Amino acid sequence: MTQKKYISVNVLMDVKCSNMLTRSAKKNMRCKRHEAAARLKDHLLRFGGEWTEKTTTEKQ
Template sequence: MSNKKTISVNVLMDTECNHLLNESSKRNSRTKRHEAAARLKDHLLRFSGSWEEKQRN
């Protein structure tokens, strides 16, 4: 992460997403916190306009 001021955000996620985040953090050699931050930043930069959550069955 850069030297910019950062804030902390707490999120709730289901066990499936938690597992996927854990696996992704291991593959990318990052802590889970840094993996989540990188993925959230990427998503916000890509989809900063409107976005709707897809319903999962």
């Protein structure tokens, strides 16, 4: 049986996003770490490596 290998990633986020992640984790009955992993995986599978964050001038 082959075991999956997992990599740990540390991220910085503002308080607003941290609170949103905490609420989402509670709603989905997961710990915050697993909620973050699930959300990051979902985003990567949807958008791959082509996604870039819009800069302040692009958002206007």
